[in-house]
Amino acid sequence: MKGIGLVKGLGVTLKHFFRREITEQYPDVMPELPERYRGRLQFDNTKCIVCGQCINVCPNNVLSMETFRDANTKKRKLASFTIDFQYCMFCNLCVEACPVSTLYFNQDFELSVADRNAIKMTYDNLSGEVMEQGTVLITPEGSVPAAADEQEKTQQMQEQAEKEQRQITAMITAMAKNPHKVLARVVEGEEDLGILADLVGQDEKIAAKIAELLVKDKEKAARVAAGFIKKEAKRRNEAIFDKKGEE
Numbered sequence: 700m701k702g703i704g705l706v707k708g709l710g711v712t713l714k715h716f717f718r719r720e721i722t723e724q725y726p727d728v729m730p731e732l733p734e735r736y737r738g739r740l741q742f743d744n745t746k747c748i749v750c751g752q753c754i755n756v757c758p759n760n761v762l763s764m765e766t767f768r769d770a771n772t773k774k775r776k777l778a779s780f781t782i783d784f785q786y787c788m789f790c791n792l793c794v795e796a797c798p799v800s801t802l803y804f805n806q807d808f809e810l811s812v813a814d815r816n817a818i819k820m821t822y823d824n825l826s827g828e829v830m831e832q833g834t835v836l837i838t839p840e841g842s843v844p845a846a847a848d849e850q851e852k853t854q855q856m857q858e859q860a861e862k863e864q865r866q867i868t869a870m871i872t873a874m875a876k877n878p879h880k881v882l883a884r885v886v887e888g889e890e891d892l893g894i895l896a897d898l899v900g901q902d903e904k905i906a907a908k909i910a911e912l913l914v915k916d917k918e919k920a921a922r923v924a925a926g927f928i929k930k931e932a933k934r935r936n937e938a939i940f941d942k943k944g945e946e
């Protein structure tokens with residue numbers, strides 16, 4: 700029958716004509732977003748405990764931070780936190796990983812910018828505000844917590860080295876005051892003890908070597924001391940032999 704298609708088309712038009720309006724009049728009227736809508740990622744620096752879990756979990760390396768060690772408390776503190784939002788895929792993993800709810804998405808959906816750097820945000824831990832849009836203070840390679848751990852490890856090694864140096868200095872002083880008592884830790888027998896006491900009294904290098912080994916490795920100190928004693932005993936015997944030969 701002619702005109703059936705036209706009637707069907709009018710039917711569809713009428714059906715949509717009476718349906719509830721769904722068009723959003725954006726930007727004149729801002730849309731109502733679902734409660735859990737993920738807009739712009741935000742950072743609340745007053746809560747951050749500098750654990751680095753968000754950085755570890757982010758698959759796109761969106762997040763980075765710079766930390767420093769507090770001279771008084773020796774604790775790691777946050778210097779700045781950067782969100783390079785252009786690479787964010789809104790997966791929410793960082794938000795879920797954060798143990799103190801520092802990260803969260805707001806409902807800002809107007810994320811377009813003319814300059815891609817303008818979407819980066821750097822937070823300063825003192826003000827808690829965006830310092831300068833488009834400026835990234837820190838762009839560490841790889842994992843920041845790993846770098847922070849490395850920094851911590853280096854500091855521990857330095858502290859250990861300084862502690863050992865203090866112990867070595869104290870050992871040298873003690874050896875100078877009472878060599879027999881100190882050297883008795885690695886040498887047995889009065890004769891050997893006497894030889895080694897003479898050596899450390901005459902040669903600063905030998906004293907420093909024995910003191911260092913006494914601090915770091917007592918067994919090695921005993922072996923090295925035995926070597927010095929043996930060499931010195933041999934030298935003394937040869938000297939006696941030569942003297943007798945002259946007589």
Ligand code: SF4
Binds near residue numbers: 740758761787789
């Ligand atoms: S939402 Fe996902 S991609 Fe975006 S910063 Fe968090 S972990 Fe990274």
Ligand code: SF4
Binds near residue numbers: 747748751752798799
């Ligand atoms: S996971 Fe949370 S507390 Fe830990 S560094 Fe990231 S933002 Fe800070």
